[in-house]
Amino acid sequence: MRFIRPMVYIGMAAVIGASAFLLTSKEAVSQTEAANQTHPTAYIEANEVSASFKVGGRVTEILVKEGDAVKKGQVLARLQSDEIAAKVEQAKAAVALAQGKIAEAKGASATAEAKKQQGIAGVAVTADTAEQQVAQAQAAVKAAQAKVDGLHNGARPEEKKQAEIQYQAAQEVFLLAEQNLGRLNAMLEEGLVAQADIDKVKASYQEAKMKRDLAEQQLNMATQGPREEEIRGAEALLEQAKAALSLAEANRETVKVRQGDVAAAEAAVQQAHGAIQSAESAENQAKAAQLEAETYLSYTELLAPSDGVILSQSAQVGELVGSGFPVFTMQSVEGRWAKFYMPETSLAGLKAGDKISMTMLATGEKLEGTVSTVAAAPDFAIKKATQSAGETDIRSFGIKVELGSLPEHTPTGMTLIWNGRSEG
Structure with missing residues (x-):
């Protein structure tokens, strides 16, 4: 009994010591976990993007190399483009040809319109002139017929x-x-009058004789009637007047001919308008073909999709590549971010849009970011409860923080320390 009692005391002391050690260790672990929960770390991350040609072809130029920093829109490589360039020139020639046809059609339209207006004016003038000529000829016929x-x-x-x-x-x-x-x-023979008086009487005598002879002729004409040659002359004049009337009436028919010319000119105008529309359609089609060819020509240049750094190159000069083949893999420096993992007990109402303060581990620089998402982490990040009373499973949440402007030349992959919500 004396031997057993000391052993019991020794065992009890060992259990008490072990228990004290376990409690001390658990408290230390809890303090470490609390510290990690309060100031978790994450890495600066960035998206990787592929730079690919939109068309296939043979690579003729590689303008960058792995590790180069590039800007969005910078030319990275080129494909052979002789055939596409020839199609561009062909399309430009087609556009120029269509534009020439438009100018030609517009010229024809202007000519046809001028002829139409000229014909309209000619119709009006001809109609007025013809009617006047007919009226004059009809009057001449009536006068000649009366004669x-x-x-x-x-x-x-x-x-x-x-x-x-x-x-x-x-x-x-x-x-x-x-x-x-x-x-x-x-x-006068007796010398009783002057010669001047004789001359006056002689003039009166000659005038009276002339009037007597004229009256005699008129009496003879009234008594005997006209001579045959006068009748024939008057009839000839009548026939001439009738011919002039027929000609004037025929000229009146030319109005209808000129009206036909106007109708033909109007048809020519419409035809020219149709030619203009057809040429304009051809021009639009040629311009579309030119735009398509120029678009394909632009596809022979590989442009950087964003600012970033060239990580890898998958094609060399002289190789054939297909459309969509990733010639370069880039690490984008636009919109970099970091993802922290925190237990649910430390979220304290954190939500998207909150400003977060962080410290760059390597340099101690203070940074600020914005929470974009708060999402539950996979099951492996869940802290499982022990069998001790009062402990439960604790889930972790991934906090994605969008980083704004970073210090120049900050490499992706640097470690950031969570400081908490940014004040103000």
Whole structure:
């Protein structure tokens, strides 16, 4: 019994010591975990993007190498482009040809429109002139016909009587003048009158004789009728007037001809408008083909999809590559981010949009970012409870923080320390 009792005391002391050690170790672990939960770490991460040609072909130029920093839109490589460049020139020639046809069609349209307007004016002028010519010719025919009819019918009795009266009066005046002249000539021989008086009477005698002869001719015409040659002359003039009337009426028909010319010019105008539309359609088609060819030509240059660094190169000059083949793999420096993992007990209402303060481990520089997502981590990140009373499973959450402007030349992969929400 004396031996057993010391052993019991020793065992009890060992259990008490072990328990104290375990409690101390657990408290130390808990303190470490608390520290890790309060200031977790993460790495600066970036997306990797592939740079690929949109068309296939043979690589003729490689303009960058692995490790080079490039800017968005920078030319990284080129494909052989002779055939596509030839298609671009061919398309440009087609555009120029279509534009030439448009100019030609517009010129034809202007010419046709001018002819149309000229024809319209000609119709108006011709119509007015023709009507005037017809009216004049009709008046000439009526006058000539009246002349012929008058010659054929001869003088009327009233006209004959009037001619006789005029002849008798002229004869009496003539006889009286003749007697005066004879009496004055006798007196001149006796020296009773001057020669000047004789000259005056002789002039009166000659005038009376002329009027008597004219009245005699008119009386003869009224009595005997017109001569045959006068009738033939008047009839010839009538036929000439009728011919002029026929010609004027024929000229009136030219109005219809000119109206037909106007209609033909209008048709030519419409045809020219159609040619313009057709040429413009051809121009649009040629421009579309040119744009397509130029677009394909632009595809022969491989442009950097974003700012970043060339990580790897998968093709060399002279190799054939297909469309979509990743010639370069790039690490983008646009929109870099870090992902922290925190237990749910440390979230304290953290949400998207919160500003976070961080420290760069290597340099101690302070950075600021914005929480973009708060998502539950996979099951392997869950802290499992022990059999001790009061402990439960604790889930971890991935906190993705978008990094704003980073210090120049900050490499991707640097370690960041979580400081907590940014004040203000």
